[in-house]
Amino acid sequence: MSVPSSAAMPELKPARSEGQWAIVFRRLRRHRVAMFCFVVLIGMLTISALAPLIAPFERDEPNLRARFLTPMSVDNDGNLRLLGTDHLGRDYFTRLLYASRVSLGTAFFATFLASAIGITLGILAGFFGGWVDVIVSRTLEVIASIPTLVLLLIVVTVFVGREEDIPIPRFVTSIFAGFFAVQTREANIVLLVNIVLALFGWTVTARLMRGMAMSVREHIYIEAARALGASNFRILVRHVFPNSLPPMIVDFTLGVNAILLAESALSFLGFGIQDPTPTWGNMLNNAQNYMFQHPWMPLIPAMPILIASLAVNYFGDGLRDALDPRQRG
Amino acid sequence: MTTFLIRRFVQMFFVTVVAAFLSFILLYLAPGGPIDELRGAQRQNDGMSRVDQTDVQRVRERFELDFYLPFRFSRWLIGWPSGPIFGAIGADWQVGCSIPGQVRLVYPDGRVEIIEEGCEVPLTLASIEDRRVSNGVFFGDFGLSQTILRDRPVMTLIMSRLPYTLSLMGTSILLSILIAVPIGIYSAVRQYSRFDYTMTTIAFIGSSLPSFVFGIFAILIFSILAQRAGLPYLPSGNASGARDWVMPYFGRIEAGSLVDRGLRFIMPVGVLTFINIAGWSRFIRASMLEVLQQDYVRTARAKGVKERMVIIKHALRNALIPFITLLAGVLAALFGGALITEAVFNWPGLGRLFIDALGRHDYNVVMALLFVNVVLLMIGILIADILYTIVDPRIRLS
Numbered sequence: 001m002s003v004p005s006s007a008a009m010p011e012l013k014p015a016r017s018e019g020q021w022a023i024v025f026r027r028l029r030r031h032r033v034a035m036f037c038f039v040v041l042i043g044m045l046t047i048s049a050l051a052p053l054i055a056p057f058e059r060d061e062p063n064l065r066a067r068f069l070t071p072m073s074v075d076n077d078g079n080l081r082l083l084g085t086d087h088l089g090r091d092y093f094t095r096l097l098y099a100s101r102v103s104l105g106t107a108f109f110a111t112f113l114a115s116a117i118g119i120t121l122g123i124l125a126g127f128f129g130g131w132v133d134v135i136v137s138r139t140l141e142v143i144a145s146i147p148t149l150v151l152l153l154i155v156v157t158v159f160v161g162r163e164e165d166i167p168i169p170r171f172v173t174s175i176f177a178g179f180f181a182v183q184t185r186e187a188n189i190v191l192l193v194n195i196v197l198a199l200f201g202w203t204v205t206a207r208l209m210r211g212m213a214m215s216v217r218e219h220i221y222i223e224a225a226r227a228l229g230a231s232n233f234r235i236l237v238r239h240v241f242p243n244s245l246p247p248m249i250v251d252f253t254l255g256v257n258a259i260l261l262a263e264s265a266l267s268f269l270g271f272g273i274q275d276p277t278p279t280w281g282n283m284l285n286n287a288q289n290y291m292f293q294h295p296w297m298p299l300i301p302a303m304p305i306l307i308a309s310l311a312v313n314y315f316g317d318g319l320r321d322a323l324d325p326r327q328r329g
Numbered sequence: 330m331t332t333f334l335i336r337r338f339v340q341m342f343f344v345t346v347v348a349a350f351l352s353f354i355l356l357y358l359a360p361g362g363p364i365d366e367l368r369g370a371q372r373q374n375d376g377m378s379r380v381d382q383t384d385v386q387r388v389r390e391r392f393e394l395d396f397y398l399p400f401r402f403s404r405w406l407i408g409w410p411s412g413p414i415f416g417a418i419g420a421d422w423q424v425g426c427s428i429p430g431q432v433r434l435v436y437p438d439g440r441v442e443i444i445e446e447g448c449e450v451p452l453t454l455a456s457i458e459d460r461r462v463s464n465g466v467f468f469g470d471f472g473l474s475q476t477i478l479r480d481r482p483v484m485t486l487i488m489s490r491l492p493y494t495l496s497l498m499g500t501s502i503l504l505s506i507l508i509a510v511p512i513g514i515y516s517a518v519r520q521y522s523r524f525d526y527t528m529t530t531i532a533f534i535g536s537s538l539p540s541f542v543f544g545i546f547a548i549l550i551f552s553i554l555a556q557r558a559g560l561p562y563l564p565s566g567n568a569s570g571a572r573d574w575v576m577p578y579f580g581r582i583e584a585g586s587l588v589d590r591g592l593r594f595i596m597p598v599g600v601l602t603f604i605n606i607a608g609w610s611r612f613i614r615a616s617m618l619e620v621l622q623q624d625y626v627r628t629a630r631a632k633g634v635k636e637r638m639v640i641i642k643h644a645l646r647n648a649l650i651p652f653i654t655l656l657a658g659v660l661a662a663l664f665g666g667a668l669i670t671e672a673v674f675n676w677p678g679l680g681r682l683f684i685d686a687l688g689r690h691d692y693n694v695v696m697a698l699l700f701v702n703v704v705l706l707m708i709g710i711l712i713a714d715i716l717y718t719i720v721d722p723r724i725r726l727s
Binding site for chain 2: 146147153154155157261265271284291292298302306309313314
């Protein structure tokens, strides 16, 4: 066998090492729909973060001489009502901005809370097994066998209207009042809805995390870490958690969508966050009462629900593809 | 199999009781409730119809609030205690408190507050002897409705609403299967075709959006805009109309007639069906794609079996296995799955009943619906597990 001459050999480039996350980001950037949805989401979050600055009117300021104004109309004081006014003459655009703060804030915060609970319990159950696993798994089964929406309705009904009685420290309430851009007395109920949604929303994450932890636990590098004298805590935080992160990230985006829709559904049914505090759900609920006379009304709160939900889902879908190690490129 | 079933039944029993107990505690222990509503009404009427101690007493009795919680729950669950045991034993045992003691608190700044503390008149087993009690939920008696249909059995209420929910869910599930299965198969067989792309996009949108938004859009398009444009339109809300109405091009439609009912049926069924199709067609497409890659499908093709037969006989049969188990979960959805859709379309089914009952503090109705829902959900899970073993012999129950 003759050695091929160097001229015929294609030049070999030095292998450039590319980190796992760099690969994921490169794949994600190529996914056009996912990137577009990501931009839309960031846009919505920015708008909701800036809501109090952008809002042209007071959130709850009624104007009975300017009720049911159609979008882009001018009220009798000469103010432009970008998205019209509602049944009390409150500015729809302003309320929609504040509502996005509450709805999106709830979607992300409650999902964050649910994921934190689910990941912690799931990782403990999967890694340690034994009685920890038994307790977590049984709790999961009980919660999974209760119809969630029905129970959510019960819990929320029971507390709405008596939110002052919920023992939440004052400073916590004011922090969240700032986060959700609501008044301090409204923050209690918003926070309650968040907590309730999180308490019923952690099961999927926990089950997933438990499975991941159980499989990661068996890997040789865990044994190596243990041989080097790493503590359980260190193994969990430095090895098990990072290695089960990818499915958790996808799970988080799915959770955001689920909680966004659950909060909207609760508020839409009139059981969640109540009227002076705007959310997309309760604005839609109000609009439904007047839609026969003013068909444009439900469109305005419904559109952001549609857009946010689709954007989150498509982004999550793209993320799943990007994180899938079986995919090449 | 027998040990599996026994274990599962015991497990189901405990889960049901725990779920029921938790909701029971929540409903009754929470602030608010019927007594507060009564006092609220008093405050509004300012003196016109004064609520006195006997009124409060009567309401407490109606809602069994004078029992201690564990006894209240056991009375609801198994109808016990209903009086002294064997006529005499325990006649003076205290199971509750008919009139709570009141303590006047005078604050240093002059405010006076009356709080309930202790018990002035205890409730004994002897004093509840002539009190009405249900046979207990475990024996199929859901007790009496407290506010919606005063003193009529909850069962009557449920039975009057059940046909609406059943017809709605039954029709939409049947339609969804008939439409979703062919779509799923065709999408899988023609993977990446234009049809497949269109269908997966529609299904993706359909399964990620909430039913109430669909419902509102349906009302907006088929009811309001169609009516405004002078086209034939679908009435929205309720199962039958209250008065006759005129449909353009078709003429007068009598309230409560079959046509009227049928037209009002279309939109809620349509919305539910669309959402089901979106989820199920994706599901069938995925499992069909997996099966089509199997060796036995290639073998069948290699033998020269017609493509049609390969798809229907070799692939579809196996692809439907996971779908059948998915359908077992539908059992619970029959009962409570249409809650939001019923609310949007004002459909007088069980979901609406549940929401009404919650709003009006009819706890017996709430608990009955929740109980039935939990039981159905668990039977559904059980059936799914058993079906798995029947359709797939590789899985064993243990």
